[in-house]
Amino acid sequence: MSNEISKLEPTALWENFYALTQIPRPSHHEEKVQEYVYNFGVNLGLETTKDKAGNIIIRKPATPGFEDKKGVILQAHLDMVPQKNSDKEHDFVTDPIETYIDEDWVKANGTTLGADNGIGAAAVMGVLASTSLEHGPIEALFTATEETGMDGAEGLKAGVMKGEIMLNTDSEDEGELYVGCAGGEDLTVEFEFKKKEMPKNFIGGRLSVTGLKGGHSGMDIILQRANANKVFFRILNMAFEKCGARLISIDGGSLRNAIPREAFGLLAVKKKKWDKLTKLVAKLEKEIKAEFELREPDMKIVLEPEDVISKLIDKRTQLRLTKSILACPNGVIRMSDSMPGLVETSSNLAVVKSDAKHKTIRLAFLMRSSIDSVKADFGQRMKALFSMAGAKVKFSGAYPGWNPNMESPILKTMQAVYEQKYGKIPEIKAIHAGLECGILGGTYPKWDMISFGPTIRFPHSPDEKVNIPSVAKFWDFMVETLKNVPVKEAVVEEAPVADESVSEN
Structure with missing residues (x-):
C-alpha cells in the first residue's frame, strides 16, 4: 500500500496522519489507536496517562524562555466515522484506510478518510515530537469516541487538566476561527410489528436507493442533499397507494451523524401488479432525480x-411507519437569527432498520440546535408525531452547545497572528455541528477556547477529502499561535494587615 502522503509537507504532520490511517479506529474500536498514541508519548519521554474514559493525556514542558506562557491544551479525537460505498470491500475494524493524492487533495479509496479528526490529532502529535518549536506548557488531550456520543469529553474529570487555553483542532475550514457550536440530542423511535404470511399470488422485489452524497449531518445539512430514507418511504407510500405494495424489511442508513446515502428494502406485490409497480418506480425515479439534478447527480x-x-x-x-416518516421534518428546520447563513436547528433521519427476530423497526435521529429551548421544543414535536403513530419514543445522549466569547484573549491573539502571516483577518464563526468544546467547557468553565483546522470536505462520507495546501497553513498557524500565546496573569498577593487590636498602655 502506498505511503505517498507521508512525504507531503509538513512531514511532521503527514507522517503521523499516515500512521493513523494504518490503524483501524472506528468509534468503539479505538483500543489499538489509543495504545499507539499512548506509546507515542511514552517513547518521547513525556508524562503520559490514560483515564477511565479512554482519553490519552500527554504533557510537554515549556521550551526555555517560554515558561511564563499560559498553558495550552491541544485537543483532538482519535475515532473516525466508518462509511463506505456499497461496492467497496472494507472492514473498518481490521483494515487500514487506502489513501491517495488527487491534485491538491488527499482522498480515500471508497471509504471515509478519517481526516476528521485524524489531521488534528496528527498535528498535535507533531507538536509533541518537535525539538525545535517554541511554546509554553503543552497538554495534549486525545479524546475517545467523539463521533457517536462524545464519551471521552463526557468522561474527562475536573481538575485533571492544568492549562488555561484549549485549542480544538476539529473544524474544517482553513482561515476560519470557531467560537461556538450547536448542541445535540439523539431521538430513537421504535415501531413493533406483526408478521403476516405472504399471499401465494404475491412476488418479491428489492427496492434500492443508492448513489447519494450523504455527508456530515451538521455541517452538510445546509446543502439540502437527498436523504435516502425519506426517498425510500416516499416511493413506498406511492407504491402502496397505486399498487398495494407491502413492506417485508428495510435497511436504511447506518450512523446518526451521517446523512444516509443508501436505503434497501424488500417489497411484495401481487404478480399482476408487478409491471405497474416497475413503471411507477421508474416514473418516480425520473421525478426525484430531476428534483435533485444538481445536488445528487449519481442517484x-x-x-x-x-x-x-x-x-x-x-x-x-407499515402505514403508520410510512405516513409518520413522510410527515416528520428533516434537514434544516430553522436558520439562525443572530448569525446569518448559519443553521440554528436541524434534524437528520439517519437510520431506519427492521429486525425480523424482535419484530421491531428502529428509527434513529440526531437533532441539533444552538438554542437548547428550541431543541427541546422540536423534540417534543417529534415525540408527539411518532406517539400518535403508535411508536415508542426515547431521548438520549444530549450534549450542550458552546456559547461564543467574543472577548476571548486567545481569539484576539490568533486573529493578530493570522493577519500578520497571511495579510487578512480570519473569519469568526459558529458551527452547526457538535464540537467537544461545549461539554469540556462545562467541566472547565474558565477555559479560553477556539476551534480551528484545515479544509476538509464531505466528512462522514466516502467522498471525504482534505486540502493539502490548507494543511500546511493550518500547521504553520498552529506553530505561530503557540509561540505567541499570552503570558500568565500575575498573581497579586495582598499585603498582610497590621494587627490593630494592640492595647494602649
Whole structure:
C-alpha cells in the first residue's frame, strides 16, 4: 500500500496522519489507536496517562524562555466515522484506510478518510515530537469516541487538566476561527410489528436507493442533499397507494451523524401488479432525480425482482411507519437569527432498520440546535408525531452547545497572528455541528477556547477529502499561535494587615 502522503509537507504532520490511517479506529474500536498514541508519548519521554474514559493525556514542558506562557491544551479525537460505498470491500475494524493524492487533495479509496479528526490529532502529535518549536506548557488531550456520543469529553474529570487555553483542532475550514457550536440530542423511535404470511399470488422485489452524497449531518445539512430514507418511504407510500405494495424489511442508513446515502428494502406485490409497480418506480425515479439534478447527480433508484420467503410487516404498522416518516421534518428546520447563513436547528433521519427476530423497526435521529429551548421544543414535536403513530419514543445522549466569547484573549491573539502571516483577518464563526468544546467547557468553565483546522470536505462520507495546501497553513498557524500565546496573569498577593487590636498602655 502506498505511503505517498507521508512525504507531503509538513512531514511532521503527514507522517503521523499516515500512521493513523494504518490503524483501524472506528468509534468503539479505538483500543489499538489509543495504545499507539499512548506509546507515542511514552517513547518521547513525556508524562503520559490514560483515564477511565479512554482519553490519552500527554504533557510537554515549556521550551526555555517560554515558561511564563499560559498553558495550552491541544485537543483532538482519535475515532473516525466508518462509511463506505456499497461496492467497496472494507472492514473498518481490521483494515487500514487506502489513501491517495488527487491534485491538491488527499482522498480515500471508497471509504471515509478519517481526516476528521485524524489531521488534528496528527498535528498535535507533531507538536509533541518537535525539538525545535517554541511554546509554553503543552497538554495534549486525545479524546475517545467523539463521533457517536462524545464519551471521552463526557468522561474527562475536573481538575485533571492544568492549562488555561484549549485549542480544538476539529473544524474544517482553513482561515476560519470557531467560537461556538450547536448542541445535540439523539431521538430513537421504535415501531413493533406483526408478521403476516405472504399471499401465494404475491412476488418479491428489492427496492434500492443508492448513489447519494450523504455527508456530515451538521455541517452538510445546509446543502439540502437527498436523504435516502425519506426517498425510500416516499416511493413506498406511492407504491402502496397505486399498487398495494407491502413492506417485508428495510435497511436504511447506518450512523446518526451521517446523512444516509443508501436505503434497501424488500417489497411484495401481487404478480399482476408487478409491471405497474416497475413503471411507477421508474416514473418516480425520473421525478426525484430531476428534483435533485444538481445536488445528487449519481442517484439511482432501482426495483429488481427477488425471491423472498420472509413474512410481511403487517399493513397497519407499515402505514403508520410510512405516513409518520413522510410527515416528520428533516434537514434544516430553522436558520439562525443572530448569525446569518448559519443553521440554528436541524434534524437528520439517519437510520431506519427492521429486525425480523424482535419484530421491531428502529428509527434513529440526531437533532441539533444552538438554542437548547428550541431543541427541546422540536423534540417534543417529534415525540408527539411518532406517539400518535403508535411508536415508542426515547431521548438520549444530549450534549450542550458552546456559547461564543467574543472577548476571548486567545481569539484576539490568533486573529493578530493570522493577519500578520497571511495579510487578512480570519473569519469568526459558529458551527452547526457538535464540537467537544461545549461539554469540556462545562467541566472547565474558565477555559479560553477556539476551534480551528484545515479544509476538509464531505466528512462522514466516502467522498471525504482534505486540502493539502490548507494543511500546511493550518500547521504553520498552529506553530505561530503557540509561540505567541499570552503570558500568565500575575498573581497579586495582598499585603498582610497590621494587627490593630494592640492595647494602649
